[in-house]
Amino acid sequence: MTDAPLTDDREPARVVAEMIDHVLRLAATWTAWDGRPVPSGDRIYTPHKAIRRVADHLVDHLAEIEDRLAGRVPLPDHWHASMITTAADLAPFTEHDLDEARSRLTRLARIWTARLEALTPDQLDHSPGEGWTLRQVAFHLGGSCTTPTRWATCPADIRRHAQWRCSPFGALGADTGQRVSGVRCVLSRS
Incomplete structure (x- = not known):
């Protein structure tokens, strides 16, 4: 296990739910994707890969905490990830x-919220089994898609990586482009 994630006074369920909300806000821009994978280091990323990775990450850690709470050793990690x-x-x-994606991730957010809210502060901070505390697991998930260096789990706003020019609604005219989450995007003609 890598260095333990930093935690703060936010509720762990809120941390996970906010990460999922963040992913879904970004995903609203991905219908503008031009079909070219976005390279990052030795890997490439696409919208479907991002959704798959976020969902897999949530399922993996949910299975881990359920096993630990039940006194079982979690399954070893054999994911191929990104x-x-x-x-x-x-x-x-x-x-x-x-x-x-909205249906899948919103349901996972509800499951995580129910699980984390059912735990006492002692259970969150003195977790059974080996590994991070359950609070740290939640904060690990929460940080997995909120920094630019976390492409392995969640690509950034596709508008920064495609040939699309975007601006707030109205700035490009009423009949131009595609509406994307409070932003209007048009294919760059350059």
Whole structure:
């Protein structure tokens, strides 16, 4: 296990839910993706890969804490994570895909909220088994998509990585471009 995540006085359930909200705000821009994977180091990223990785990360740690609370040893980590890019990762990211991502991640947020809110402060800070405390696990999840260096789990706003010019609604005219989460985007003609 790597260095323990820093925690603060925020409720762990809120930390996880805010990360998921952040991902979904970004995902609202991904329907503007031009189909080209975004390279970062020795890996590439796409909208579908980001959603897959966020969901897998949430499921992996949820299984870990459920095992630990039940007195079981968690399964070893055999995820390929962002090291692989599947054919499904390369598919276009449509409004339907965004709707599916919202449904999937919103449900995972509810499950995490219910689990974390059911724990006492003592259970959060003195967790059974080996590894981080359950509070630290929540903060680890919360930090996994909120910094620019975390592309392995969650790519940034696609508008910064595609040939799209974006501005607040109204600035580009009523009939131009595609509306994306409070922003209007048009394909750059340059």
